[in-house]
Amino acid sequence: MYSWRKLREKLFTCLIIALSVLAIAPVLHIILTVFVNGFAVIAKAGTSFFTDLPPTPLSKDVGGIAPSIAGTLLMTAISLPIAVTLGLFAAILTAEFPSNPLSLAVDAIAKPLASIPTIAVSMIVYTLVVVPMKSFSALAGAVALAVIALPYTYTYFSTALRSVPSVYREAAFAIAMSRWGAVVRVLIPVARKALTTGVLMTVARVMGETAALLFTAGRFRTGVSFSPTAPADAIPLLIFDYILSPYAVWHQVAWGATALLLLAYLMVFLATKLIVKEVRL
Amino acid sequence: MFSKRDKLFFLSLLPLSISLLAVLVVSVTTIALRSLDALQHFGLALFASSIWNPEREVYGLLAPVIGSLTTSAIALLTALILSIPLAITIAEYLQGALKSVVSSIVELMGGMPTIVYAVWASQYLVPFLKQFAMEPLHSALPFIPLFSCKPVTGFSVFAAGVAIGISIVPYVTTLILEAYQSIPVMYREACYGIGATRYESIKILLSLARPAIIAALVLGFARALGETTIAVTTVGNSMYLSSCLFAPGYTVSALIASQFANAYLYQYAETVLYSSILVVVLIAIALSFYGSTTIVRWRLRVVV
Numbered sequence: 001m002y003s004w005r006k007l008r009e010k011l012f013t014c015l016i017i018a019l020s021v022l023a024i025a026p027v028l029h030i031i032l033t034v035f036v037n038g039f040a041v042i043a044k045a046g047t048s049f050f051t052d053l054p055p056t057p058l059s060k061d062v063g064g065i066a067p068s069i070a071g072t073l074l075m076t077a078i079s080l081p082i083a084v085t086l087g088l089f090a091a092i093l094t095a096e097f098p099s100n101p102l103s104l105a106v107d108a109i110a111k112p113l114a115s116i117p118t119i120a121v122s123m124i125v126y127t128l129v130v131v132p133m134k135s136f137s138a139l140a141g142a143v144a145l146a147v148i149a150l151p152y153t154y155t156y157f158s159t160a161l162r163s164v165p166s167v168y169r170e171a172a173f174a175i176a177m178s179r180w181g182a183v184v185r186v187l188i189p190v191a192r193k194a195l196t197t198g199v200l201m202t203v204a205r206v207m208g209e210t211a212a213l214l215f216t217a218g219r220f221r222t223g224v225s226f227s228p229t230a231p232a233d234a235i236p237l238l239i240f241d242y243i244l245s246p247y248a249v250w251h252q253v254a255w256g257a258t259a260l261l262l263l264a265y266l267m268v269f270l271a272t273k274l275i276v277k278e279v280r281l
Numbered sequence: 282m283f284s285k286r287d288k289l290f291f292l293s294l295l296p297l298s299i300s301l302l303a304v305l306v307v308s309v310t311t312i313a314l315r316s317l318d319a320l321q322h323f324g325l326a327l328f329a330s331s332i333w334n335p336e337r338e339v340y341g342l343l344a345p346v347i348g349s350l351t352t353s354a355i356a357l358l359t360a361l362i363l364s365i366p367l368a369i370t371i372a373e374y375l376q377g378a379l380k381s382v383v384s385s386i387v388e389l390m391g392g393m394p395t396i397v398y399a400v401w402a403s404q405y406l407v408p409f410l411k412q413f414a415m416e417p418l419h420s421a422l423p424f425i426p427l428f429s430c431k432p433v434t435g436f437s438v439f440a441a442g443v444a445i446g447i448s449i450v451p452y453v454t455t456l457i458l459e460a461y462q463s464i465p466v467m468y469r470e471a472c473y474g475i476g477a478t479r480y481e482s483i484k485i486l487l488s489l490a491r492p493a494i495i496a497a498l499v500l501g502f503a504r505a506l507g508e509t510t511i512a513v514t515t516v517g518n519s520m521y522l523s524s525c526l527f528a529p530g531y532t533v534s535a536l537i538a539s540q541f542a543n544a545y546l547y548q549y550a551e552t553v554l555y556s557s558i559l560v561v562v563l564i565a566i567a568l569s570f571y572g573s574t575t576i577v578r579w580r581l582r583v584v585v
Contacts, residue, residue, distance in 0.1 A: 005478055012480040017374065019366035023454070024383065026447045027390045030401045089297035097291060106301050108573070111500070113305050115569035117507025119534045120558045123541065124311045147304055154301060179290040201392065208394025211509035211534070215541055236396040240510060243400050258400045262393075269389055 031262065038259020041252045049256060054221050054238065057247040065257050070224045071138060071217065071232035076206050078142035078228060079149065083202055086146075087153030088195075092183055095161035107158070114151040118211040121147050126215040136218025138225075138232035144212040149202050156198030160191045197272045204268045208261060210236035235261050309562065316556030319549055327556065331522040333540065335547040342557045344522040348438055348530040349506055349561060352516065355442025355526070356449060356505040357498055363446075364453040364501075365494070369483060371454075372461050391451035395510045402444035403436075403514040410443060411435030415527045430525035436517035439526040444515045445508045453501040460493035460576065461486065463584045489583060496575035503568040506561055509534040533557045 042049050045062040052064030094103040125144040130136055168190050172182035188195065218231025219241065225232060235257050242254035319327060323340065330341030371383055415432040422428050464486055472482035487494070517529020518539055537554050544550035 009478045009480045012483075013374070016366045016369050019363060020370040020383075023363035023367040023450055024386050024390070026401075026406075027386060027393070029405070030393075030397060033401060033405060034397060086297055086300040089294055090299075090301055093291075093294045093298035096294070100291075102295075102299070106298065108570075109301055109305050111573040112566045112569045113301055115500075115503045115507065115565040116305075116308060116562055117509065117534055117558065117565065119509040119537055120312060120507070120562050121308070123315075123537070123555065123558060124308050127311055127315060128307075147308075150301060150304060179286065180293070204392050208396065210394070210396045210399075211538065214509075214538060236394060236510075239396050239400060240513075243403060244514060254400060258397055262397050265392070265394060265397075266389075269392065273385065 031266075034255070034258050034262050037255040038257075038262075041256035042259060045256065053223070054242075054253060055249050057245070057250060059249060062249065062252055062256070065235065065238055065253065065260075066224050067221045068233045068235045068238040068257065069260075070226060071141075071220070072207055072234045072236075074138050074226055074228070074232060075142045075145055075213075075217065075234060076203060078139065079145035079206050080199070080203060082142070082146035083149040083153045083206070084199055087150055087157050087198075087202075090154045091157035091161050092187075094158050095187075096179065096183070106154075110151045110155055114155075118144075118148050118209060119214065122212045122215045125212075130216055133229070135229075136216065136231040137229050138217060139228045141213045141217030141232060141234065142228070144216045145206045145209055148209055148212050149206050152205055153198060153202045156201055157195060160194030160198055161187060163194060164190050193275050197275050200268050200272045200275070204265055204272075207268075208236055208265060210234075210240050213237050214240075309566075312555055312559045312562055316552055316559045318552040319556040322549060323553070327553065328560075331520055333520050333536070335540075335544070335550040338547065338549050340549065340553045342533070342536075342553070342560075344520050345531040345533045345536045345557060346560060347522060348516065349532040349534070351438050351526070351530070352442040352445060352512065352532055353502050353505040355439060356446035356508075357502050359443050359446025360449050360453045360501050360505075361498060363450050364457055364497075365487075367450070367454045368457040368461055369487075371458055373479065373483060387451045387454055391455060395448060395508065398444065398448045399510040399514040402440070402447075402511055406444055406447075407435045407440045407515055410440050414443075415439060419527060426524045427526050430523065430528050432527040434517065434529070436515055436529050437527045438516060438530040441512050441516035441530075441532065442526075444511050445505045448508065448511055449501045449504055452504060453497050456497035456500060456576070457490070457494055460490045460497065460579070463580060464489055465584060490579075492579045493576050496572040496579065499568050499575070500572035503565040503572065506565050506568075507534060509538055513538045533561045 041062060045064060049062065049064045050069060051066050053067065054065060055061055055063035090106055094107050097103045121144050125140055125147070129140040129143055133140065164187055168186050169182055172186040177185065213234050213236070217234055217237060219237060220231040220233050221238070239254045239257045239261070242250035327340060328342050328346060331344035332339050332341040334340070367387070371380060371387070375383055411432050415435065415437070418428045419431055468486060468489060469482060472485050477485065512532045512535045516532055516535050518531060518535055519529035520531055521528065523530065537558060540550065541554050544554055
């Protein structure tokens with residue numbers, strides 16, 4: 001009896017550890033294969049990978065992904081302020097009036113809003129922005145990205161603001177600060193690192209989003225454009241199209257672009273970790 | 282209820298902060314309005330057959346709807362098998378630096394762009410699954426309808442399910458871990474107090490967390506349902522409805538990703554696609570609402 005309990009304990013531990021290793025094995029394999037395949041392509045193409053146009057399907061040359069890099073930068077730059085502003089205001093509302101019915105409603109719909117498929121958002125923005133403007137545009141893509149980022153940004157920010165101990169707010173009121181004054185000069189400064197992390201996580205989400213751009217951004221790959229009202233491309237969109245294509249050279253470009261995207265994501269992720277490390281209130 | 286100053290503050294926050302509510306309302310209304318045409322013209326017959334023939338304006342969404350539900354179910358099973366052990370390992374077996382490294386890896390997986398998963402899944406996971414899961418299962422158990430067809434390319438409902446499952450593992454793990462770690466320490470002390478081994482105490486704690494774990498899985502299912510990029514690259518994109526998991530299929534989001542761009546050329550194609558996503562959106566919102574309220578209620582009950 002006693003030894004069976006002991007044996008069962010050992011078996012259980014082994015099974016749990018083995019399944020856990022299996023659970024995180026994919027991510028390690030992903031990072032390995034993406035970097036091995038991708039950096040070979042980037043090394044072959046050299047710096048022109050960042051400055052050239054994508055190759056034609058049958059060309060021997062790998063070319064570059066300059067239009068996609070420009071588009072991703074542009075759309076991230078447009079969508080980030082939108083998502084951050086709206087998310088911050090909503091987070092201030094729910095942190096300052098936690099029991100107000102409206103706050104409860106905002107808080108309760110954050111998760112359902114995040115569960116709307118990103119491709120649905122793409123279709124909605126297509127109807128509301130692309131059709132009235134009569135053209136795909138970086139602006140439409142950025143609106144779709146902002147909508148997708150909003151519930152996440154809100155959640156990061158509201159967690160950040162709620163983690164500020166209430167003594168800070170009480171101290172602010174004790175020296176006769178107004179409520180806005182308390183928010184702007186006490187609450188936000190105290191939570192600034194957690195808020196910065198939230199902004200970075202939003203950047204990570206926005207730059208890697210694919211499905212939201214399918215019917216909004218257009219696929220402008222014949223030049224580098226920074227105009228918000230003109231069609232644009234994005235790195236994930238290029239990867240998506242090229243990995244589904246039958247052409248070998250497009251597959252190579254897709255691997256290179258994936259490595260670049262993953263590298264950018266890892267850097268943003270690392271930055272959030274470095275910031276969090278310093279947070280000690 | 283408010284003092285005058287509070288009221289001004291509240292009102293100044295209002296316009297921008299109700300954006301979340303506005304976005305939800307506008308989104309659902311837009312999709313519902315755009316799908317009205319199809320629902321009026323075809324009625325529920327739209328969901329009774331599987332056909333995509335815009336030239337003749339004949340549509341049936343049965344295969345993609347079933348495909349979405351099947352892939353999500355497989356994804357959920359995959360996530361279930363991997364997430365609970367991973368959460369337990371992090372909570373019970375790891376300590377110090379290793380614990381924070383593994384938690385960071387889970388976090389890293391959670392935020393990783395899905396297109397990266399999609400590229401990897403289509404180039405490595407699908408051939409791997411074909412060789413080591415689908416072919417053995419088919420040759421060992423061909424009499425079970427789910428495994429009855431020979432995997433040809435490997436791109437199939439099964440492959441898409443596993444790939445999506447891998448991508449939702451971090452999400453489900455985080456939710457389970459949060460619930461598991463929020464169980465008050467006195468329950469664990471009580472377990473050890475009556476002489477339970479670690480396995481026995483984990484079993485008791487898991488049963489205590491069961492409602493939250495089920496809610497986490499419901500949320501995972503809602504997320505798997507809407508996954509697009511991974512689905513398109515692995516599901517095989519075929520309108521043929523099969524009882525076999527190894528045959529290529531479709532999911533709603535994969536159908537939209539491949540057909541929406543040309544849908545404006547036909548009278549009903551666009552609105553049919555809107556009604557297909559309407560179904561998914563409504564299911565996803567309902568499930569995630571249920572899941573998140575269940576977790577909150579569970580926390581109020583167990584974590585006093």
